[in-house]
Amino acid sequence: MRRTVLFIVTSFWAYGELAIAIEFARGMAGTEFRPLFLIPPSHRKLIAHEGLEHQVLVPGSGKINRILLHEIQHLHAPAMVVLADFLNFDFCDRHYGLRRADLDIFECPLGTFDDFAWGRPGAWLDTYGFTAKYEGDITLDGLTFRLRPCPLNNPLDETAGPDVHPYSLLDSVEDTPATERDAVRGELGLRGDRPVVLVAGASWQRLHGAYPRVTPFVEACHAMLERLLTRVLEHADVVAVGPRLVFTDTSPEGFHHLGPVEPERFRRLTQAVDVHLGNNIVSVSLHRLALGGIPSVVLMNSLHKHDGQARWETPDPPALSGYARRVVDDTAELYPYRMFPVGWFHFLTSLLDGNPFADMVSQVEMFDEEAALATVVPLLSAGPERDRLAESRHTYLTALRKLGGVDTILRQVAAL
Missing domain, CATH: 3.40.50.2000 (Glycogen Phosphorylase B;)
Known part of the structure; x- marks a missing residue:
């Protein structure tokens, strides 16, 4: 028995x-x-x-x-x-x-x-910009x-x-199949042979409503995501899974919002995906896609703003674009995160230091508009950036x- x-x-x-x-x-x-x-x-x-x-x-x-x-x-x-x-x-x-x-x-x-x-x-444990009160418990x-x-x-x-x-x-780690790529693309209404970027979110990421002071920060991040996707759409179609966070008034050409999908359908639609864009480095979906060989980019934030004073948690802060500067100036409170929107920037730092998984994904600042675009676009086609991630994936799978x-x-x- x-x-x-x-x-x-x-x-x-x-x-x-x-x-x-x-x-x-x-x-x-x-x-x-x-x-x-x-x-x-x-x-x-x-x-x-x-x-x-x-x-x-x-x-x-x-x-x-x-x-x-x-x-x-x-x-x-x-x-x-x-x-x-x-x-x-x-x-x-x-x-x-x-x-x-x-x-x-x-x-x-x-x-x-x-x-x-x-x-x-x-x-x-930094949660919504503060040390979690329950950490001692x-x-x-x-x-x-x-x-x-x-x-x-x-x-x-x-x-x-x-x-x-x-x-x-993952019990089985294999290359994401592409046997039904054309069929899946047809089901999604994708255009021609344009590359496809997948943006995936989860319902729990909207629970910040219990913390009113967090809402402006979340809206600022959504504004930056919409700005990035607007520019990515010049190069690729975008498929969004989960709650609708951007383009809430109208969908631009090439943007396809599917809403929540069942796991089996999610696995099927990944066959049409060229790049995955997320904002949560602890996401199991991110891990599955990256381990499956789909180049993955994680948007994170190390910019902190409180009482009108902004500072970066990185020794080499980026220069902000005019658009990003206006978003930052118009938002009273900002806090670092690696798991959007909860935070956990500091909590996860030592876990990622020396961790070969950190080399398997591209991490880029949410408010660094130009760097984010420059990270996503080269991954849409074959080239040294995709090769680098593929080599890091091989190293990581060997360790697993x-x-x-x-x-x-x-x-x-x-x-x-």
Whole structure:
């Protein structure tokens, strides 16, 4: 009989942690382990589509959810329990009435996906421009193992302890197929043989509405993105996936907004893509596309503005275009980010330092209009910039292949 691995997913507004858990579960095929998911109702359709066994949390009912945990222990006796995101679980009591102590019912190792190597020296959690007030409450105490997906973790990190298990985030890393490129282009209404730039966003990136002072900054970034895409459209068509953030009044020729798409459709449409443009370096979609060989550009920001004073977090600040200068002047507050719009500029800096994944993608300042355009356009066709990213991808994939596989990791954890 196969042994059960329970994945507990508590984030109901974002799909990143679910995607990471699903990828890991796929790697369990053919092993002595089987996955069981405990998920929010919002994820039921997606997890069912994946054909994975699951049970559903009841929002607002801690009593029922604790009974559910007892039932899983009684019926399945998990060999291990994996928190898809320990940080989210530790703050999920308001949604599901569960706390870390409720997991004591399980008689097995308890661990988590350690997506960002928590506890790195010098890392501090900057959220919307401020140090997160809850940072002191974050702890890995009581967890016996960490699963570190690469990317975004560094596969060459030699400082990890015996309870840390780095592994390849994607079970299968292959070139993005192009067998149906023409068919997909036809479905999207793309013009001729023009290159295609994909812009992907997520619904959770609009949750900043709870922080009114952040809204002008978000609008400034959207203005810069629209400005960049307007100029990119002179060279390529643009396909946008997710919430509509730019060109809200009218769509210029060559701009195609698809809205949210299912994972299978997303994977299909990537066959028509020449360049991916994002603003979140922790995005699983970014990782999938870059590892699949699609040149990827990440817009980030190191420009800080407070009380009318602007300063850069980089020793070599760029010169702003006239348009960018007007946007900056008209925005009262700016803050650095690597994960838009949350921030995490400082938190992710040490994770990216010396990390070969940082060489696999092109990172450019959001407010450096000219540099952003000069980064995207050369990637639209064959040339030295695409060759450089391809070589970095080869180096990174070589490092990934040296990591332990899912089956090896699970047998090590189960033996604890």
